[in-house]
Amino acid sequence: MIELAPYAVSEHNTRGRAVPEEAPFGRSEFQRDRDRIVHSTAFRRLEYKTQVFVNHEGDLFRTRLTHSIEVAQIARSIARHLKLNEDLVEAISLAHDLGHTPFGHAGQDALNACMKDYGGFEHNLQSLRVVDVLEEHYAAFDGLNLCFETREGILKHCALESAARLGTVGERFLNKQRPSLEAQIANLADEIAYNNHDVDDGLRSGLLTLEQLGAVKLFAWHLDAVRLAYPKLDDRRLIHETKRRMINTLVTDLIRETEKNIRTHAVFDIAEVRAAPSLVAFSAEVHGQNRELKAFLHTHLYRHYQVMRMSAKARRIISELFHAFMEESRLLPPQYHRQAETDRARTVSDYIAGMTDRYAIREHRRIFAVEET
Ligand code: MG
Numbered sequence: 001m002i003e004l005a006p007y008a009v010s011e012h013n014t015r016g017r018a019v020p021e022e023a024p025f026g027r028s029e030f031q032r033d034r035d036r037i038v039h040s041t042a043f044r045r046l047e048y049k050t051q052v053f054v055n056h057e058g059d060l061f062r063t064r065l066t067h068s069i070e071v072a073q074i075a076r077s078i079a080r081h082l083k084l085n086e087d088l089v090e091a092i093s094l095a096h097d098l099g100h101t102p103f104g105h106a107g108q109d110a111l112n113a114c115m116k117d118y119g120g121f122e123h124n125l126q127s128l129r130v131v132d133v134l135e136e137h138y139a140a141f142d143g144l145n146l147c148f149e150t151r152e153g154i155l156k157h158c159a160l161e162s163a164a165r166l167g168t169v170g171e172r173f174l175n176k177q178r179p180s181l182e183a184q185i186a187n188l189a190d191e192i193a194y195n196n197h198d199v200d201d202g203l204r205s206g207l208l209t210l211e212q213l214g215a216v217k218l219f220a221w222h223l224d225a226v227r228l229a230y231p232k233l234d235d236r237r238l239i240h241e242t243k244r245r246m247i248n249t250l251v252t253d254l255i256r257e258t259e260k261n262i263r264t265h266a267v268f269d270i271a272e273v274r275a276a277p278s279l280v281a282f283s284a285e286v287h288g289q290n291r292e293l294k295a296f297l298h299t300h301l302y303r304h305y306q307v308m309r310m311s312a313k314a315r316r317i318i319s320e321l322f323h324a325f326m327e328e329s330r331l332l333p334p335q336y337h338r339q340a341e342t343d344r345a346r347t348v349s350d351y352i353a354g355m356t357d358r359y360a361i362r363e364h365r366r367i368f369a370v371e372e373t
Pocket of ligand 1: 097190
């Protein structure tokens with residue numbers, strides 16, 4: 001095993017679990033967290049949830065499951081190089097999207113709008129709610145009883161009012177402190193993964209073209225280099241090779257800049273990491289290039305009329321389901337009835353957020369189509 005840096009999260013400095021448990025045999029505390037996440041119900045459902053494309057639009061696109069695995073791969077490479085806790089970044093990466101609604105961002109916006117008068121809906125908070133409350137796998141506690149640092153990493157952002165209600169895991173938002181370096185890595189690995197795979201999926205779906213992407217510096221630079229070195233390459237391989245090099249540039253730059261920041265701020269332990277500004281970062285130049293890529297995707301992919309049509313459908317499905325269950329809670333499956341008596345809106349929100357894309361489409365049909373029961 002690689003020796004960890006003094007500012008890494010370790011089994012010696014962890015704040016532990018809400019319900020104390022005996023130390024695991026043959027694996028670390030954070031490996032145990034990762035294993036619990038992999039065995040959870042919410043994790044399996046990621047296979048049928050999407051970010052940009054709706055699940056049934058095609059089998060070629062990323063789902064949240066493959067996205068989460070890509071995030072874990074990128075985050076682990078970075079953590080290993082920096083002698084940080086690889087098991088912790090893996091656990092955070094695999095869990096970071098557990099609270100996502102069906103239909104990606106469109107679904108989340110719709111559910112948040114429905115929940116406006118009932119405390120709103122935030123996907124990061126919901127991911128935490130999944131691992132803290134909603135998973136029903138263990139006899140001794142609700143949720144997965146994960147270590148503090150895993151939970152802290154899952155809660156990437158949250159509104160200040162929410163932070164105040166969350167106890168220790170919300171404190172850093174109120175004290176303006178940073179999470180562990182491992183959490184910071186998982187956060188940026190998420191960004192590296194989705195920017196790059198959305199380029200890939202965008203090209204493959206035909207919604208983006210190579211010519212358009214020629215305007216994005218980070219992409220164009222690598223594309224030209226690959227074309228020069230391999231003039232006869234077909235487009236499919238050209239895209240993969242370009243994307244591979246982009247990820248490599250981003251990861252390498254992130255590692256170098258972070259090493260520099262750790263040295264400049266002279267952090268020696270986890271408390272100093274929390275008090276320092278965010279140390280895991282891109283260099284100014286690559287940060288600019290990454291932002292350009294993000295802005296491009298916003299304009300040309302996420303607002304593409306075909307994506308907008310899918311999003312509009314998704315919003316309608318979510319909000320019609322929500323209002324139907326709010327009007328008549330007996331439409332909910334029986335296991336939700338009792339909870340719905342005390343807090344109907346949150347129960348409905350939990351039920352909808354847990355749905356996969358195809359389950360939401362089917363449930364909508366079951367409730368609204370006259371020919372089905
Ligand atoms: Mg993500």
